[in-house]
Amino acid sequence: MVLLTLLAAVTIGVVRTRSLFGVIALVSAYSFLMASVMIVLDAPDVAMTEAAVGAGVSTVLLLATLHLTGSMEYPRPRKAYLPLFVAAGTGAAIVWGTYDLPPFGTADAPIHKHVAPRYLEKSIQETMVPNVVTSVLADYRSYDTLGETTVIFTAGIGVLLLLKGRRRRQQDKSVEGSTT
């Protein structure tokens, strides 16, 4: 509850802060809080990812982006009632949807009945890997993980093509300009 309150406070801070440096620091803090929430929910794998990616690398990448752009946000042109309405409506719909979910932590919720027990029982026998998260990720659901790895690969290639390629072309142009 304390964590969730802090999360809400940080979110309001992110929305209200004008300096983008401040926003990045707050987003980083948000990721750390989220990692703590994951620890409380007994999901250390997710918490580790959130702390390393959300609070670590993405903060650095955002700062690097800030280096390329300006560090102050432009003032808002006008009051944004329509986006506020859309956001509030979507949020309300999601909250309304949670009423149909089984209560949090129920042992006989449908999600725990389908394939999860089989993974839990057979993982060590079939794969000799005690951490079920790893065996589900890399063996039972390896297609998904292959997809994720491909997504990261594509992201890296895309950034290389966009940022590095254009720079080289500009250099070529300047070279051509100087020779002709």
Added chain:
Amino acid sequence: MKLDLILRVGVKLLLPFVLLFALYVQFHGELGPGGGFQAGVIAAGMVILYAIIFGVDAAKRIASQRMVEIMVPLGVLIFVGTGVAGLLLGKNFLDYSVLAHDPPHGRELGIFLVELGVLITVSGTMTVLFYTFSERGR
């Protein structure tokens, strides 16, 4: 860059332990929390930390641009190669049970290889992203 003595010494002390922790997360992922993705990000974090304190050129001496650019597709190739190896040995794509003398050992080996592929791609991509962004800014 001359006045940050504490940062320089502190980072130098910290770096081997960060790398060791990344390897621990990678190879202990079967037993405790962690795996290729987390370990890759931690390893890339080490390079990025080094680059922030000592400059990108110094970082490129330990992880050259060419090396990290090769790492990006290499990891995916290892992942897919593991899958195709299962295919060639007479099972389905990404079925690792034929990779060793009995199915459980094969699947353990397959998980290890796949996690290795994820580690290489993730750390390569994160480092390459940082290099590209920091070079654009100059």
